Amino acid sequence: MKTNVMVINEKDNVVVAAKNIAKGETVSLPGGETFPALADIPYGHKVACRDIADGQDIIKYGELIGRAKGLLKKGEWIHLHNLIIEE
Amino acid sequence: MEKIQAYQRPDGSVGIRNHVAILPTVSCANGVVSMIASAVPEAVPLYHGHGCGRGGSDLVLHARTLQNLAKNPNIAALLIIGLGCEIISPEGLQIVASLAKKPVQTLVIQKEGGTRKTAEKGIAIVKKLLEEASLIKRVTLPLSSITVGLECGGSDAFSGLTANPSVGIASDWVVDNGGTVILTETTEMIGTNHILKRRASCEEVAQRIDGIITETDATAQKLLGALAKLSIAPGNMDGGMSSIREKSLGCIVKAGNRPITQVVEYGEIPAQKGVVIMNGPGYDTESMTGVAASGAQLILFTTGRGQPLGFPIVPVIKIASNDVLYESMKDDMDVNAGAVLEGRTISEVGGEIISLIKRVIGGELTKAETNGQNGIVCMYTQYTAF
Numbered sequence: 001m002k003t004n005v006m007v008i009n010e011k012d013n014v015v016v017a018a019k020n021i022a023k024g025e026t027v028s029l030p031g032g033e034t035f036p037a038l039a040d041i042p043y044g045h046k047v048a049c050r051d052i053a054d055g056q057d058i059i060k061y062g063e064l065i066g067r068a069k070g071l072l073k074k075g076e077w078i079h080l081h082n083l084i085i086e087e
Numbered sequence: 088m089e090k091i092q093a094y095q096r097p098d099g100s101v102g103i104r105n106h107v108a109i110l111p112t113v114s115c116a117n118g119v120v121s122m123i124a125s126a127v128p129e130a131v132p133l134y135h136g137h138g139c140g141r142g143g144s145d146l147v148l149h150a151r152t153l154q155n156l157a158k159n160p161n162i163a164a165l166l167i168i169g170l171g172c173e174i175i176s177p178e179g180l181q182i183v184a185s186l187a188k189k190p191v192q193t194l195v196i197q198k199e200g201g202t203r204k205t206a207e208k209g210i211a212i213v214k215k216l217l218e219e220a221s222l223i224k225r226v227t228l229p230l231s232s233i234t235v236g237l238e239c240g241g242s243d244a245f246s247g248l249t250a251n252p253s254v255g256i257a258s259d260w261v262v263d264n265g266g267t268v269i270l271t272e273t274t275e276m277i278g279t280n281h282i283l284k285r286r287a288s289c290e291e292v293a294q295r296i297d298g299i300i301t302e303t304d305a306t307a308q309k310l311l312g313a314l315a316k317l318s319i320a321p322g323n324m325d326g327g328m329s330s331i332r333e334k335s336l337g338c339i340v341k342a343g344n345r346p347i348t349q350v351v352e353y354g355e356i357p358a359q360k361g362v363v364i365m366n367g368p369g370y371d372t373e374s375m376t377g378v379a380a381s382g383a384q385l386i387l388f389t390t391g392r393g394q395p396l397g398f399p400i401v402p403v404i405k406i407a408s409n410d411v412l413y414e415s416m417k418d419d420m421d422v423n424a425g426a427v428l429e430g431r432t433i434s435e436v437g438g439e440i441i442s443l444i445k446r447v448i449g450g451e452l453t454k455a456e457t458n459g460q461n462g463i464v465c466m467y468t469q470y471t472a473f
Contacts, residue, residue: 003430008252008340016248016327018428030432044244045327061252061336062344063282066329078329085330 001028005047009062014046014078016060021047027075039077046078058083089230089264091448094223097188100160101232103384103448105223106131106400107216108162109209110153112180113138113173119196120168122206123213130166130213131399135464139173140472150175152354152466155380157184157191161400163220164190166212168205171197190216225450231265231360233448236378236386236401237341239272240371243391243408244326247337249436250389250408250424256437257387257444258343262361269357269378270342271365273303278332279339288346288361295350299366341389353467354380371396372465375403385447387440395419396462397455402447405454406440421454 005015005027021027021041028034029049041047046060052072057064066083076082094102109120110133117134124132133156137149153175157165165184169177181193192212199205237254239246258268276283280300287293328334348361354377357363367377375386375398386401388394391408393416406422407413413423421443424436447453454460 006248006427006433008248008433030430042325042327044248046329060333061340063336065333065336079327080324080329083329085332 001026001034003028003030005029005049007049008060011062012059013048013050013052014058014060015049017041017043017045017047019043035075037077038073038075041077048072048074048076048078050074089445090227091230091233091445092225092450093228093232093448094160094163095226095228096160096163098158098186100158100187100382101228101384102160102163103233103450104161104400104402105163105220106161107164107166107213107220108133108400109166109168109213110157110180111135111138112153112167112169112175112177115139115170115173116168116196119202119205119209122202123166123168123209126206126210127213127217129217131461133399133464135466137466137468138175141174141468142473143470145468145470146174148353148469149466152376152380153180154183155354155356155382156376156400156464158187158356159379159382159384159400161384162189163223164216165192166209166216167191167193168209169193169195171195190219192216229265230261233261233385234267234269234357234381234383235261235444236269236375236381236383237271238371238374238378238386238388239275239338239341239390240388240396241390241392241394245408245425245428246389246391247334247340248408249427249433250391250406251337251341252433253422253424253427253436253440254341254387254389254406255343256434257440258341258362259345260437260441261444262343262345265360267357267360267363268342269363269365269381269383270339271367271374271378272338272369273299273366274307274369275338276300276335276364277304277307278330279335282336283339283347283364286344286347286362288348292347292350296347296364299350299364341387351381353377356382368467370465372462373467375401375462376464376466385444387444389424393419395455395458395460397453397458397460399461399464402453403455404440404443404447419454419458419460
């Protein structure tokens with residue numbers, strides 16, 4: 001299946017939707033791995049590509065961009081509602 | 088180590104273009120520059136809107152920018168056109184430009200007896216300089232002599248996801264071959280102090296990085312008040328950004344991930360190779376002027392909305408962040424990083440940029456060069472003129 005997400009950095013635990021992905025639709029990584037989207041994910045938005053435990057680092061561009069609010073399952077949409085930003 | 092075919096300058100610097108440039112000291116001389124450039128289209132005019140009515144820090148900044156632009160190694164020879172009563176003296180500029188040991192001549196309109204007489208003399212000088220410059224041939228030189236300026240302008244939600252990371256691959260390649268990349272647009276580093284500091288080659292550089300970002304952040308807050316918070320705007324959030332740091336990460340990724348060796352001021356020539364940060368504005372034309380003065384022979388420019396602008400003496404490679412832009416402005420875009428959205432990898436697009444860099448260094452024209460999108464010299468100012 002053709003990939004519908006972008007991997008920015010190998011260390012990342014989120015990937016970015018290249019097009020709108022509806023809840024239940026398949027998220028398809030460039031390496032061939034697939035899993036269902038657990039929410040609607042608009043293009044340009046982040047989706048977890050691994051399970052991320054409560055309070056764990058969320059990594060994009062190989063860098064810390066926030067921490068998980070609750071357990072974020074693979075396929076979950078990641079945005080302001082479930083990402084804690086510490087400045 | 089990668090080799091290139093380029094022009095060896097007498098001061099040891101290396102040009103990838105062999106331009107004869109005409110540089111006014113002050114905007115009042117632009118008309119004469121234009122007459123000469125119209126008569127001799129092979130010469131490159133460096134029009135600008137400054138050169139007088141400045142004091143203090145702006146005078147220092149403008150004088151340095153003009154001096155260092157004159158030294159840019161893509162210029163083989165230079166004709167300076169002064170008016171005669173401006174604050175930046177043409178003779179002074181000639182003395183500094185001559186330090187680069189290339190042919191520099193000066194004409195002053197008030198001494199020559201006006202527009203036509205100056206232009207007439209200027210046309211003859213430029214023709215002669217072009218003849219001499221045509222004798223300089225490309226020779227084999229190391230890529231380490233190249234400085235690449237990095238820009239993003241007219242960005243969209245994909246700039247930080249496709250185009251900028253692809254440019255980051257090319258930046259690492261330049262630095263690994265001993266060259267230099269210049270990351271600038273300090274406003275677009277806000278929120279990433281600790282990340283950039285960690286990459287600094289020494290404590291002093293780390294402190295400078297922290298200093299310029301903190302200062303820019305404070306200036307933005309002072310100028311914009313509550314609006315400063317909107318530098319992460321609702322539109323950015325709708326586009327998938329959760330914080331200003333995440334947005335800035337998408338900008339700084341252009342510089343790859345090698346150590347940061349120096350922080351320079353606007354238009355200052357770095358003493359170090361590697362990743363250098365130039366403290367400067369986000370506005371495209373001002374920013375390109377600054378990196379050209381800092382010695383960049385080439386600029387990589389990412390855009391999502393479609394910025395066609397180039398720079399007079401420096402080839403600018405345009406990298407589109409999405410397919411729609413690439414297709415609609417194909418005549419202006421050199422690379423389509425939007426292919427990442429269709430399944431190409433960032434390393435593949437990075438590789439495509441590297442191969443284009445090699446060809447452009449060797450003389451292939453960029454779209455902006457072909458289109459004559461030369462733009463102007465637009466200098467950064469802190470205060471209004473008096």
